[in-house]
Amino acid sequence: MLGGSKGSPEDFGRLRQGLNDDRANLNRAAVENRLDRVAGILDTMRGRFDEIWSKSSAMNLLDRQHLAIQLASGRKMLTSISQWTDSADIDAVRSEVETLNAVLNEIDILLDRTLRAVAGESKDGL
Numbered sequence: 001m002l003g004g005s006k007g008s009p010e011d012f013g014r015l016r017q018g019l020n021d022d023r024a025n026l027n028r029a030a031v032e033n034r035l036d037r038v039a040g041i042l043d044t045m046r047g048r049f050d051e052i053w054s055k056s057s058a059m060n061l062l063d064r065q066h067l068a069i070q071l072a073s074g075r076k077m078l079t080s081i082s083q084w085t086d087s088a089d090i091d092a093v094r095s096e097v098e099t100l101n102a103v104l105n106e107i108d109i110l111l112d113r114t115l116r117a118v119a120g121e122s123k124d125g126l
Contacts, residue, residue: 007055012115015052016108022048023104030090030097038085038093042078049074052107059114067110074103 007015022045029037049071056064077100084092 006058007114007118009115009119011055012058012111012118015048015055016111016115018048019045019052019104019107019111023101026097027101030094033090035085035088035090035093039082042082042085045078046075052111058118059110060117063110063113067107070103070106070110074100074107077103 022041026038026041026045029035029041052067053071056067059067077096081093081096081100084096
C-alpha cells in the first residue's frame, strides 16, 4: 500500500498491537535498567509513529488532528528519553516513559476508534 492510503481494519489492529508491544518493551527496559535496549525501542516507536500517520487519512478530521498533536508530543518525548538515555539517567528515563504512556494511551484510543469505524465501513460495503 502507498503511504497516506486508507488503512484496513487489519492495518489498524496491527498498528495498535505493535504500539502496545513497543510500550510494554519500553516499560520493561526502563524497569529493568536496560538503557542499552531503550535506544532500539525508541527507533522502533519512531517508525511506528510514521506508519500510524501514513494511515491517518482513514480517520475523521477531528481524530486526525488529535492524532497529529499526540504524535508530535510523543516524538518530543522520544527525543527527551533518548537524551536521558545518552546521559545514563535511569530515573529521568523512567519519569519520561511514564509521561509517554499517557500519550500512547491517547493514540491507542484513536486507533481503536478508527479500527471500529473502518471495520464498520467494511461490513457495510462502503
